[in-house]
Amino acid sequence: MEYNHREVEARWKSKWDQDQTYKVSNDSSLPKFYVLDMFPYPSGSGLHVGHPLGYIASDIIARYKKMSGFNVLHPMGFDAFGLPAEQYAIQTGIHPAESTRQNMQRYRDQLHNIGLNYDWSREVITCQPEYYRWTQWIFLRLFEHYYDTSARKALPIARLSEHFSKRGTEGLTAHGLEELEFSSEDWQQMSALEQADVLMNYRLAYRKLSYVNWCEALGTVLANDEIKDGVSERGGYPVEKKPMMQWALRISAYSERLLRDLDTLEWSESLKTMQRNWIGKSTGALIHFKVENSNEAIEIFTTRPDTIYGVSFMVLAPEHSLVSSLTQDNQKEEVRNYLDYVAKRSDRDRQSDQKSVTGVFTGSYAINPIKGDKIPIWISEYVLIEYGTGAIMAVPGHDTRDQAFARKFDLPIIQVIDQSAAPGSSIEEKKGTLIHSGILDGLEPEQAIEQAIAEVEKRTVGKRKTQYRMRDANFSRQRYWGEPFPVWYDQEGICHPMKDEELPLTLPFLQQIQGGTEGKSPLAAAEDWVYFSEGNSRETDTMPGYAGSSWYFLRYMDPSNEKEFASREALSYWQDVDLYIGGTEHAVGHLMYSRFWHKFLYDLGYVPTIEPFKRLVNQGMIQGVIDSMALIKDSHPPEFISEDLVGERPSEEIAWIPVHKDFVKQYGSPDAHLDKAGILSFIKWRPDFEHAVFTDKNQSATADQLSENFCIRTRSEVGKMSKRYHNVVNPDDVVEEYGADCFRMYEMFLGPLEDSKPWDTKGINGVSGFLKKYHQLFYDENKNPSLDDSAPSKEALKALHTCIKKVRSDLESLSFNTSVSAFMICVNELRRLQCQSKEVLLTLNKLLAPFAPFITEEIHHFYGGTGSVHHQDYPVQDESCLISDEINYPVSVNGKKRYEWIVPRSTPQSELENSVLQLEEIKKWVEGQTIKKIIIVPGRMINIVI
C-alpha cells in the first residue's frame, strides 16, 4: 500500500494544533529541559533548506527529552528588527513593519510544514513594543549602573555620585573609559552638565566619540563588509572615517568574567578558543614616551617590555589625537596626503594587506624612558586606533610587522635577544638571553619582562597592565528600524533616562524612510516625536540588531508578562538554556553579547545563573551552488560563451553573470549547463540580454536561433544560499514532493550537524525508499495490520536493541546522520527476517518518533495506541539481547591484516596466542621468521611482530 504523506501530514498537523500537543506549562513537577534555536531574521527570500538543519536537530532532541520524562521548553520567535527590511523599504516604499509581518507569516508556515513541535503561544518578536519595552528596560538598567572593580559586579550609579561628593576620585573602584582625578570640592563645583559627563564615563551604557564608516551619498554608516576598495559596495560612493557621538556598552568591564566562566560551559573547545582570542587577554605594561621639545607624552601598551632597548621608532594610528600636534611643518603635506589615503581604507584592508607597507614620518621624536635615546615618531595604518592605546613602540628586531616597516623605511633593526641557543625559533619567541639591554642584560625574556615593568614603575613612567583586546560594543545605529533609546536630552544636553512606567517608547511611524545628511538618523525626520516637549529632545539613533537578541531566550520563559521581563517563578524553574543550537557565524558576536547581558542581569539579581547557555552546538551551513555564465566584457552585442571556451582568457575580460538555478540543467553537478530552453528562460528573466549572442562548442547565435542541442556550460561555485545569488532552495517544495518526515531525515542524513555541506537533493530517494519500506513493515497489501503478538526471534530482538543502543548514544552526541543509518540497517534486517512482532516493531516506532513525527503517529494510532506517540516513553535497550558468543579477530602481521579469525568469546588469551600461529593462513607469513612478540588487544585485534 502506498503511504500518502500529503494526506497523513495535513491531518496530524491540524490534530496536533487542535489538541495543543506541544503546549508547554511552567507549572510542572517534572525536571525541566530547555532546547533553543537561534531565532531567524525573517528575510524576504523566505526560509531556505539551510535554516531547518538546526531546527530539525533541536526538534528531535526536544521530542526525545519529552519522551524521556522532561518538561521541555522548545520555543521559536523572530529577530525582526534589521537592516534588510529598512533597505527594502527605501527601495520599494513598503514599510518595514509590513514586509516583516509578511515575512514572518511565511516563515511560520514553512516551519509548521516541517512538523516542528514549537509551542507557538510563546512566540517572541523583537520588533513588537510588548517585547522591546523590556529591551529598553534592560538598557535603562545598564544606564543606571557602573561596574565596580572591587565588588566585581554592577552597582547603582547613585553610589558613585555619593562617592564623588564625599571623596572625589580617591579610592574609586569603577571601571571607566578614562582615568579621571578630582577632589570632592571639584565635584561640588562642577556644573550639572560636567557632573553628568563624569558619570557618563562610568555608566555601563554610555556615550562616547567613536569612529564610523560614514557614507554621505547613502546617508548611512557602513559595516567594513559593505566597503570594497575604499568605496561603498552599493553604488561605489566615497566613505570616510567620521567621529560621532555614539552609545556604547561597557562589555570590556566584564572581560575577565566572560573569559573565566567559559570554563564552566559545555561548548566546543574551538568555540571557546575563538571567544578567548576575541577577549584577547594580555599582560604587559603601559609606558609613557615623552615627546622631545614638548609637554606631550605618548602612551603605549606592550606585552614585551623586555624589548624596550630594541625600540627604534614609534608608530601612531592615523586617527591618534596627537597626530596633528606632532606633525612638523615640513611634513604637513606628506602627512595630510597619507591621512587622505588611509581614510579610504577599511580596517579589514589595513590589517590584511601586509605586503604593501605604508607610513609617514611626523618629523617629531620621542625619548625612550629607559634607554634615553631619541627615536622618530611615525604614522601607519597597521596601528589601529581602537586597539590598545592607538600607539606602539616598534621593536623591529622582535616583531615581524615592525620589522617589515623598518625594512621599508630604512629604520634601524636592533637585536636585543640572543636567540642562538634556541635555533629555529622565530624572532617573536620568548627564547634566548637579553643583550644590548643595560640593566636587563643576561636575563631570559620572561624575567626581563618582570624586571622592565619594575623599572618603569620605579621611574614612574609606566605601570603593569592587563589589557583586553575586546572593545566596548558600539550600541548606536543611524537607522530607523530598531529600538528607540528610552532617553531624552534637556537644553543643556544632559541625558535623562525615561521612567520605567513610561515604557515602551514606541518607534514613530515614518511614511518615508531616508538616510540623513551629516550623520543624522532617519528618526530626525519625526520632528513631533523628537521634540516631544519644550526644549527637550529624544535620541534619534536606534539600537543595533543584537539588542533584542541578547536576552530573547529569557522572554520565552514568560512571554506575555506585562509586569516584568519574566517572572521570578518562571526564571527559577527554567533557569537557563540546556542546549542551544545555531550557526557558527554567531560564534563571537551574538554569543558574547548575550553572555554579557546575562551576567549583568545576574549581578542585579534578576536571573539565577551566571551563564545563559549551558551546552552549545554550532550547526554547519548548508551552502548553495552559484552558477554563472561567462560574459565577454565590452562585447556588442553582449556575447556569452560556454565555460569550457573561457580557457586561457585573462580574467579581466570576463564578467560572471549569476544565473537563476531553475534555468540550469544538471544543477549542482560538474555538467551544469543551460540548454536552449534555459537560455530562453534566462532572457525572459533578464530582458536586458535579449539581443545577446550565446556561443557553445558548435554554434554562436541569438536565443531564438539556437539549435535544440545547444549547451552552454556554467561555472559552479559553492557559496551562500541567498536571494542575491538566485540559488535558494525552499523546503516547502521538498516537503510537498517527499513529505516532512523524509525531508527531516534527509537533512539529518546529509552529514554531521556541525559540518558545512552543499545542498543536493539527489540522495533523497534513499531516505524516501527507507520510509516506504518502513511503512510496509506495518501494513499488508490490503491496508490491514500485518503485525501479530507472536514472540519475536532472537535475531529480531538483537536488531532492535542494537538500533536502540546506537540511536540513544547518537542522540546524546547529536550524531543524527549515523542514527538515520542505524534505522536503515535495522529496517533492512527486520525485513530480511520477515519480522511481524508487535513487540519489536511498535518499540521501533517509538524509537523513530522524534525523527519522523508524522508516520510514527499514524502507525501508533493505526495499532490502537492512545494519546500521542510523542508522549510515550522512549525505548531503552536490553543489553542481554546484544551479546554474541563469538569474536571476529583481525589477525595482522607487522600491522598488515592477513586473516579474519572467528573464535568463541570464552577463549583464554594464552590459547589465542598459541593457536594463532598454527593457522595455515598465518603460517605462510611467519614461516622461517623469528617472532618478536604477539600483541593481543582482547576483543579487538591480534598483531604478530616479526
Place this chain on the structure above:
RNA sequence: ACCGAAAUGGCGGAAUUGGUAGACGCGCUGGACUCAAAAUCCAGUGACCUUCAAAGUCGUGUGGGUUCGAGUCCCACUUUCGGUACCA
C-alpha cells in the same frame, strides 16, 4: 593578515581510547519482472596487477616524523569554508 574549522571512492559520508578504512545512502553496471518503460526486487561496485580466479601491491589533501600498528598523534605546508566588531 589574524582567529576557528574542514579535506576519506564517481558523490554525501562511516570508522569507541591509535587497532579489520570505505558502514549507510546516492550514482553506476549486470540480472529478474515487463511487449516496452517506470516502479520494485536480486547481485556487483576504491584503484592497480591478472585471460579468469586465488593471491598480491597501492590507497584517507601534500611532505616529513612517532608507533608493533596512524584517517586518528606530532611538525611543516596547500586548498576550501566561517568570523574579524554597523549583514544577520
